[in-house]
Amino acid sequence: xxxxxxxxxxxxxxxxxxxxxxxxxxxxxxxxxxxxxxxxxxxxxxxxxxxxxxxxxxxxxxxxxxxxxxxxxxxxxxxxxxxxxxxxxxxxxxxxxxxxxxxxxxxxxxxxxxxxxxxxxxxxxxxxxxxxxxxxxxxxxxxxxxxxxxxxxxxxxxxxxxxxxxxxxxxxxxxxxxxxxxxxxxxxxxx
Numbered sequence: 001x002x003x004x005x006x007x008x009x010x011x012x013x014x015x016x017x018x019x020x021x022x023x024x025x026x027x028x029x030x031x032x033x034x035x036x037x038x039x040x041x042x043x044x045x046x047x048x049x050x051x052x053x054x055x056x057x058x059x060x061x062x063x064x065x066x067x068x069x070x071x072x073x074x075x076x077x078x079x080x081x082x083x084x085x086x087x088x089x090x091x092x093x094x095x096x097x098x099x100x101x102x103x104x105x106x107x108x109x110x111x112x113x114x115x116x117x118x119x120x121x122x123x124x125x126x127x128x129x130x131x132x133x134x135x136x137x138x139x140x141x142x143x144x145x146x147x148x149x150x151x152x153x154x155x156x157x158x159x160x161x162x163x164x165x166x167x168x169x170x171x172x173x174x175x176x177x178x179x180x181x182x183x184x185x186x187x188x189x190x191x
Contacts, residue, residue, distance in 0.1 A: 032096030048104035049153035
């Protein structure tokens with residue numbers, strides 16, 4: 001099966017015609033996992049922790065506050081993103097994927113240490129806002145970082161910070177920019 005983008009938005013999607021199944025069997029849950037692994041894991045990861053797509057292994061999802069909203073998001077996709085609609089799946093299959101995605105959100109959320117004030121100062125000092133938007137402020141050369149922790153696992157974010165060119169989202173290329181006064185060679189300022 002191949003997923004293709006649609007021009008519909010989940011925000012405008014009609015309510016599902018097929019009601020959410022009650023009392024799912026172990027076979028239903030296995031089928032939901034299989035569908036997820038085949039159709040969703042290439043972007044969201046086998047454990048749902050993100051990659052090209054958002055981290056789904058969270059108790060709350062930005063585009064899916066309830067099961068009906070998650071159903072609509074899976075069925076119609078998210079406009080202006082890489083999230084295509086699963087138009088080829090039956091309503092029942094979409095509900096099985098919903099059940100699997102909700103099971104992913106029952107994992108423990110990473111508890112990370114840090115100081116938000118210090119982290120914000122570091123973000124500013126490193127000029128990250130020159131390329132990245134946070135809360136509507138910043139440049140648009142790099143990916144939007146508002147609520148990035150809700151979309152990506154801490155492991156994925158760490159990888160992106162330590163090796164920024166290794167795991168770029170689709171549509172982005174790595175550039176190195178520096179003031180001309182640095183006369184840099186090989187990515188390091190010349191002393």
